[in-house]
Amino acid sequence: MDSFVQLILTLDMSIRLSVVLLLACLAGLFSERSGIVDIGLEGKMLVAAFFAAVGAYETGNAWVGVMAGCAAALVFSMIHGLASITYRGNQLISGVAVNFLASGMTVVLGNAWYKKGGQTPTLSGNARFHDITLPFADALSDVPLIGPIYSDLLSGHKPLVYLAFLIVPLSWWVLYRTRFGLRLRAVGENPASVDTAGISVVKLRYQALIITGILCGLAGAYLSTAQAAGFGKEMTAGRGYIALAALIFAKWRPWYAMGACLLFGLLEAISNLYPSINIFGLVTIPVQFTQALPYILTVVILAGFVGKAIPPRAGGEPYVKEQ
């Protein structure tokens, strides 16, 4: 096959695969920037995927599903907040608890409601998201170079894909160009100084977790109503943890997060499309290697080879006034 077409195909797939990671990664970004370590991304995505599928199936409208998913993830986010902000519990333990709760609850509820072993019924019609064709995509598709890039690569994705990529500049703007963002970053670095300035640390952190919940909701809803057609147990399959790796890789910055997620998506696409890569007929790279690359890259980053990843200084520590 034409190598240009092959390239477009690979990049197109990378975009689809990176969206879940990107949404989850941005969710983690808001939480961690406010000083709340969140390894519960996986659980929140899972519960969102489940309720999105339920909402979409019951109403026949995918957008209702998205809202249901966001609401569910929000509730889980608030549980995490209650444990780690209000009661100053250990944030890692709370996050693990969220993951376990989601993994058990989705299957139990699914079994009780639909009796399909934790799966939801298959979604069809308007209960799923369909590909959007951008204007002039068909007309331009025959134009060399620009045609395939516009009509195959940029056009023809699900609405949530475009939404996810719009959230990146929005996140950057909120974090770096608004008063709220400044305070949010400050509360993750030095909560005492924010407190001294007369701003409530607790309120700011809860606000961050609300954003985290909604973004996790979008990520989960994308999985069950756009990429797949219904919920299956444990369908997040570790994507929440890859998103965390991407967050470290991106050094807790929105634009870098997009880059990291696209890179991880590209690696997954490569391992999907070319299970064993042969280099000049000499060495064959096993598929396991490309699958493990995101983690290897994260370790390399953490070891300081590609630059230092410094987490928000107050991350993981509950804030106690007047220490």
Place this chain on the structure above:
Amino acid sequence: MTLMQKFLGAAATLAITASAVAADPAIIFDLGGKFDKSFNQAAFAGATKWAEETGGSFREIELTSEAQREQALRRFAEAGSNPIVMTGFAFATALEQVAADFPDTKFAIIDMVVDQPNVRSVVFNEHEGSYLVGVAAAKASKSGTVGFVGGMDIPLIRKFACGYVQGVKAANPNATVIQNMTGTTPAAWNDPVKGAELTKAQIGQGADVVYAAAGGTGVGVLQTAADEGIFSIGVDSNQNYLHPGSVLTSMLKRVDVAVYDAFTEGAALTTGFNVLGISNGGIDYAVDDNNAAVFTADIAAAVEAAKAGIMDGSIKVHDYMSDSSCPVM
């Protein structure tokens, strides 16, 4: 005798009678879950059929983690369930130990061989069935490129793949087969999203028939094939009904028959090696109302010819697991 002793004695008697009465059979489903629309669901269907026909009851458990295998086996054996059927190759190590500890209990393991005097090992000739659907795929394909999506990368799934490729090449020597495995951990049985992506990748490379041998992951493969308007081939259970008109056929692995037989024989289960293949009806392909329109006479004739060839021995399908290699790949 104090009151406490009396109480304990009564409890012990109760426990003994309870275990003597409960000679119900038991079944343990693997991680895919009993509603995977595929392998485990076929086992569940067999157990349900037995219960409906005999009015009997059976005990069951769906595993949720690797650590539960041995525990579940021991629990059922201690409770007196007999026979105990388990679905999946992954039970082998746990069963080796438990079978030795409960010599009076009969066990049946599907998809694996465990050499113990009280164990029946049921294995299927999946390569034969995969060969048949491979022939069907090659006949139905217009592009000459067909796909295979496997679940976890294990010898059993390579056996499916190898049989499939042999069938495809037999019907169309110039055909290309694109193969993907979903992963290398048990999570690969339950990742419909990845299954969907792999299918899209194969479609992008020109495949117009995709065979899924991937448990719950296959749901995503079949869904994508239906969305993109190409053919798919189901596995283990009859999956034709999932997307009528898009599922070309299903490779039937009569796990339900294996479970039903084991339950029917009850505590008198004959042990040893039990091979189910095309010749004894343990392996087949599915034709029903849902795929009648797409499973044309041309395809049916080719598949029937292959089936007859395998039965009379004129077609030999290579079994990947016999020497861990595949001549056509």
